[in-house]
Amino acid sequence: MALASSRIDKRDLILAKGAQVMSRRGYHGTGVQEIVQAAGIPKGSFYHYFASKEDFAMQALEHLYRPRLQRYANVLGNTALAPSERIVGYYRDLIAHFARQEKLEYHCFIGSLSFEMAELCQPIGQAVEDILQRSVQLLAQCLELARANGELDAQTDCQSLAEFIANAWEGALMRMKVGASVAPLNVFLDQLEQLLRPR
Structure with a gap:
């Protein structure tokens, strides 16, 4: 149960931080690298939660x-x-x-x-x-x-x-x-x- 909660928390963190960046820089001005940097996670983690x-x-x-x-x-x-x-x-x-x-x-x-x-x-x-x-x-x-x-x-x-x-x-x-x-x-x-x- 704790593992599942941790997965949800990390996904929510990426969504929240990444959306802030994308709101300011636009869709085309935001790459996966900017999203993971904002969330403080490795790039590979992004593709664990999102296909693209x-x-x-x-x-x-x-x-x-x-x-x-x-x-x-x-x-x-x-x-x-x-x-x-x-x-x-x-x-x-x-x-x-x-x-x-x-x-x-x-x-x-x-x-x-x-x-x-x-x-x-x-x-x-x-x-x-x-x-x-x-x-x-x-x-x-x-x-x-x-x-x-x-x-x-x-x-x-x-x-x-x-x-x-x-x-x-x-x-x-x-x-x-x-x-x-x-x-x-x-x-x-x-x-x-x-x-x-x-x-």
Whole structure:
């Protein structure tokens, strides 16, 4: 049992450290050597856990985003708050996290992979799309609860609204990174609050 746990820990270490490097340097700018150096392991160990750099990227996506999606689901499932408050509160807390940074930094693993690899590598592109769609579905379900509670117009297309919010958030993050300012995120939050303000 201890051996199995050690194997999982080492794999998780490689995934975490390697994903950090790949987020900063991009898929093409990161070799297996950079990944193993970041994790402090011999190169041979990499191929014990991953068939290739592509396999590593696929596993790293799931490793990073499964817990993030679970946190998103937990926040959006918090019955102590109205559905619209759960959504706005989630994004408000994220923006507060960025605003507290002394030096604003944002490195997005999924964004980096999508820009570089979505067209070049169909499996990676599909893995990115699957994660984004899982996020949208969680949001759409919460919006449907908001609609059922009368917080949204009865005719609201919750799936389309979820897609719009998710896309707007990704765009705001890109603007934040380019301009090194949380101003685009604050604009996003202001518009989100107006969208979800009880009618």
